[in-house]
Amino acid sequence: MPKKRKSGGRSGGKRGRASGIQCHSCGKLVPSDKAKKFSIYTSAVDYRLAKELRDEGTIIPREKKIVYYCISCSIHRGRTNIRAKDQRRS
Numbered sequence: 001m002p003k004k005r006k007s008g009g010r011s012g013g014k015r016g017r018a019s020g021i022q023c024h025s026c027g028k029l030v031p032s033d034k035a036k037k038f039s040i041y042t043s044a045v046d047y048r049l050a051k052e053l054r055d056e057g058t059i060i061p062r063e064k065k066i067v068y069y070c071i072s073c074s075i076h077r078g079r080t081n082i083r084a085k086d087q088r089r090s
Contacts, residue, residue, distance in 0.1 A: 005088060009071070010034045025073040036074040040065045 012018050012033035020029040041062045043050055050060050074080040 021068045023070040023073055024067045025069055025077070028070050028073075030068070030070045032068075035068040035070060036080055038067050038069065038074075038079060040067055 010018070010031065010033045012031075018031040018033040021032045021035050022028070023030055023035070041064055043060055043062050045053070045060055053060060069077065069079060071080070075082065
């Protein structure tokens with residue numbers, strides 16, 4: 001059977017087995033080098049109030065939250081695009 005991707009869908013290299021990370025959406029356990037990582041910024045202040053405060057010159061702190069998705073959930077949510085066959089290995 002032909003190999004679809006040179007890396008096998010992972011970004012690990014030659015370090016052996018990768019530890020597992022839980023998908024944020026479905027809860028599936030995914031290897032850490034295969035999971036898709038996204039950072040989300042959240043604020044404790046309502047966005048309408050924050051806009052008014054920012055216009056006045058206030059600095060509003062944001063919290064950075066790192067979220068991991070499995071491949072199927074990242075494609076379903078539109079975070080990852082499916083590439084054409086000739087563009088996959090590049």
